[in-house]
Amino acid sequence: MRLGYFSMPLHPAGRKWSETLREDREAVLLADRLGYYDAFIGEHLTDRHENITNSLVFLATLIPETTQIRLATGTTNLSQQHPVLVAANSAMFDHLSDGRFILGVSPGALPSDAEALGILDQDRNEMFAEAIDVITAIWDSEPPYSLTRQGGRFNVTTEKTLDLELGVGILPKPLQQPRPEIVGTVVAPFSKGVIAMGTRNFHPLSANFLLPQWVATHWPNYVQGKESVGETANTEDWRVARTVFVNDDPAVAEAYGRTDPRSPYRFYYEKMLTKMRKIGRLELFKSRRDQPDDEVTLDSVVDQLVITGTPDSVAEQLLAFREQTGDFGELVYAGLDWVDPDLARRSMELMAEEVMPRVNAG
Template sequence: MRLGLFMMPLHPPERPMHATLAEDTEKSLLADRLGFDELWVGEHFSASSEPIPSPLMFMAALAPRTTRLTFATGVINLPNHHPAIVAAEAAQFDHMTGGRFIMGIGPGGLASDFELFGNTEPIARGKRMLEAMDIILRIWAQERPPYDIAGANWSARIVDSVVPELGVGTMPVPFQRPHPPIAITARSLDSFGVKVAAERGWGVVSANFVTTRVVAGHWRTLQAALAANGRPASGENWRVARNFCIAATEAEARARVFDAAGANRYYFHYLSTLARPAGQLATLKPDAETPDEAVTLEQIIADCVIWGSPQGVLDRLVAFRERVGPFGHLLMAGLDWSGPNAAWEQETMRRLAEEVMPRFRQHVAATEGKRAAE
């Protein structure tokens, strides 16, 4: 059971970019010091509230300053990039980190990015994502040119400009062979991404901004898709992201979660405000039958945030895993540090890493051992 930090990141839009980048750097270094295993960083081009266009560039600055973090893109939105550029940059990053890299991919999730790059059709985005990944993998599978890879949207061709003795025409390949681990995000109840991951042997990342019943749906879909592809049902390569708030007492944690100045409240206010007019509120509804107009921010927070004292969070985390399925990795969502939130989240990160996770790992190991013996 590995522990990771997942940052979109998400900040109030009026905050200057240099300030939020510095804050997200500090948060990442804290995660490394506390013993977090992974850092996942998102990619968005057109939102001052989600201000990291290049997660690889951001994480490259962290690589020499960290000792244990594995870096992961959360995610590279492949329809927005030429696959040859992604193949070369990701290979370089994998070498820069000595293989501390997981390549998280997705079709994208920000409407303004869809418009910016002309990818407004959902089915077309999914097809472009898979085509891009196929081209990337074909580039990485070759040790030398020529390359002549064609798809419906892109091509990668180096045939006439090859000078072998000078290395001209040769694309970089990753440090990890045949390639870094690949993971895909899942948001919808019957996720297309989960099915693709099961078919191709990729990892799955269940988003933190979906309700518990949707995460449980991801496991049902994953089980069925793995079985259909002749693979054993396992959550070993399944990551689940959640928001957390941990304090000394239950009352203190609850007050922070629902505080008007709390970053958890801002986080889900932002996401639900975007989701309502887009008709995408379903994944945030604790009860699928609740009409959109009856869904409250408090209901969303209560279902999507695991909060409490260390013992309370451990109990809720155990119950959550029993309900949704046997995920093998836990990702904590990183929040904005405005006002009191820096102290609150730093306490949450420390208590999660030092007080909750050791006992949660013991519980998971005992549970899995018992199942294996049956």
């Protein structure tokens, strides 16, 4: 099983933006040195806590300072920019990174981002579906293009301006052929979107804030999608994110990972719980769909979703988690705010050097 990294770190308000950006960069640089396979970086325009506004721009700063880690948008929110921009900029990034690029995609879930862009009342899932069709078609086709759809939002062609001799009217293609890996984050139980990923050969990444029983619903749907197009699903293509803190001292692990009021893990899930309650998605944190809302508390969420302990304990918990979900190809470590930088770094080190060897031996 591979080890990856995913960051939507939820920094506390009041920290300097430049400081948190440096910290987020340092985490990816550390992951590269430790041999993590890839790093997914989230983006939001209007969230003071999740304050990376463009994952591709952020990742571009890491290209010259990393050597092996694959750099992934986590995600590019496709309702928020024209797919021609996504296709062209992603293709250039793929060349700049020497083929270390992964395109992570989603519609964009934050309502305040949508309101700021004037698309709050529009069907962002529909925009997402059309945008991904345009992006892949651009990479698959040649100019002058003829990417139009009846009633579609994005009609892409350079028929009037194409000049092959001058070299204009030609959109760039990525270095990786036929295209970079495309990964979709899955945030809902029994997601039908995973079926569509299977039909398109996109790869799923199950979110870290889903209970194990909901994560387990994703793989059967992906298999269904692959089988519908006559293909066989490979568990190597399934990534599962988890919120993990590892320390040599079990008391430190319990405090920093769960119980200390200053714990970044408590802070993260306090904000996530508040957001999901506000937008009516509290079911993500329910152990059963008919569970009363008042039973979903911060303590219950932290207890169920934070895996913490010594390397031996964390490895045992991850193996038990895998028993619930079935096999998957990559465990994605969720990066949070570095309240204590030494503890945060040590956790990433222990995860790579002690936990994962135990898991892979188990």
